[in-house]
Amino acid sequence: MAQDSKSEIKKYYLPEGLPAPRAARTGVDKEYWDATKRHELVVQKCNSCGAFQWGPEVLCHQCHSFEMGWQKVAGRGRLYSWVRCWNPVHPALKDACPYIVAVVELPDAGNIRMVGNLLGDPHQNPPFDSAVEAVFEDHPDATLVQWKVTAK
Amino acid sequence: MSEYTIKDKVAVIGVGETTYYKRAQAPVSEFRLACEAIIKAADDAGIDVKDIDGISGYADDRNDASRLATALGLKHLGFAGMVWGGGGGGGSGAVGNAAAALVAGYAKYVVVFRALAQGQFGRFGQAPVTNSVSGAPAFTAPYGLYVPAQWVALRTRRFMHQYGINQEPLAAVAMADYYHAQFNPRAVMYGRPLTRAEYDKSRWIVEPFHLYDCCMENDGSAALILTTADRARDAKQKPAYLMAAAQGSNYRHNATVENSADYASSNFKTLAPRLFEMAGITPKDVDCAQIYEHFSGAVMISLVEHGFCKPEEVMDFVTYENIIAPKGKLPINTSGGNIAECYMHGLELVNEAVRQVRGDSTCQVPGAKISLVASGPMVSPVTDLIVHSI
């Protein structure tokens, strides 16, 4: 659970009203969204050559195999970049600024990167490359993957 | 040098633009703005509008080439082309495509244009409101990552971290743009000087970008006319010959969910060497440059990737004194650019490069012969060009 500066318990890091993620009709990312509901992190991994790939695509960019598999990976990474957002770019964010968007690299998955929010004080200034871990945030329609700093 | 080149085979012979308006302030439609700018560019070139036989656009322009050709009564249309991708990445590429069409013989006079009326259509800086999202945005939008300011900020901050860069180069770009705009009556921010104190205390949009680090949102249109070198010799204006143009992308730059192979990049690393090779010059030969600045932080990275300085030298090179006309080491964005002249998706930067080399900029760099344009950093494809006077 995220807490804002007044220490009120918030259900989600960002307010409700942002669009819910939905698996693509093509099925290219269905496994990912199914896995987050189980509080598991999975990423695309080529069944032929073993390359990791993110975001999901219909074929492997290394060997062009269309047989892309899914690999469960540890929910830990390093804070590759982050920004503090002050401008409400969506009406649902009107009273939610500032908030932090993080780009996290996953060393256990070929250094692919994922995006989430950085839980905790939105005024924190975590060093780049800090260790972070995944926190699953359950919404009615989908489970988001958030991140929090574990060590600096 | 490559046998296949457009170097000095075509020239820009006319530039034009409508009044530049603040967002949603244009009193007429976007299509009419496009027509007005094209007519002005043809007037500047001294050609009959109806002699235009090629139309080159970019950024998913809403003003269809065939509708324009019909409305303007063009005698025939020999070339109509568009650079892939939204945003300003295609500005120089649309000029490059025009050059290719001219050299190929598809057309004799090609107009490159961009028109924007964000009142008539949607805004760029705001997310569309939907209940659900799928595909690549499903991995970013639910986290409030929606708009270019944020994407550019993430890459910029990684670059700043890697090379120990603080806010100063960003402030320098914003201040230089505003300074140059004070000389340019076309500029939306003409008569609206910016002090460093105002910059410092302006609100954050997304760190490290203050309000003044961000492009404006504007209505208007810009256009330019290109023709072959032999026809350009008789033109009313001094021709600005195209030395080189390039377009493209680094390896897997557009990998979704922030997975560009080379993340803290403007995406020019594979283009710039091709651009300079075709032009047959080096960065130190460039008299002034127009470096697309949707957000100030991208400029230093584009300058580095074009070889104007090393990343370790950014703090010393990208200073206000170095980048202002007329005496800076490399004056940039001498019309005020996207931040203070007009956010015409960077086509105003191409027109300014032309004005510099023909000697009629409002912030003229004395004796400028060569100007470089870098369009739309960090998107894919990006494009760039070099013009010069002979």
Ligand SMILES: [Zn+2]
């Ligand atoms: Zn493979």
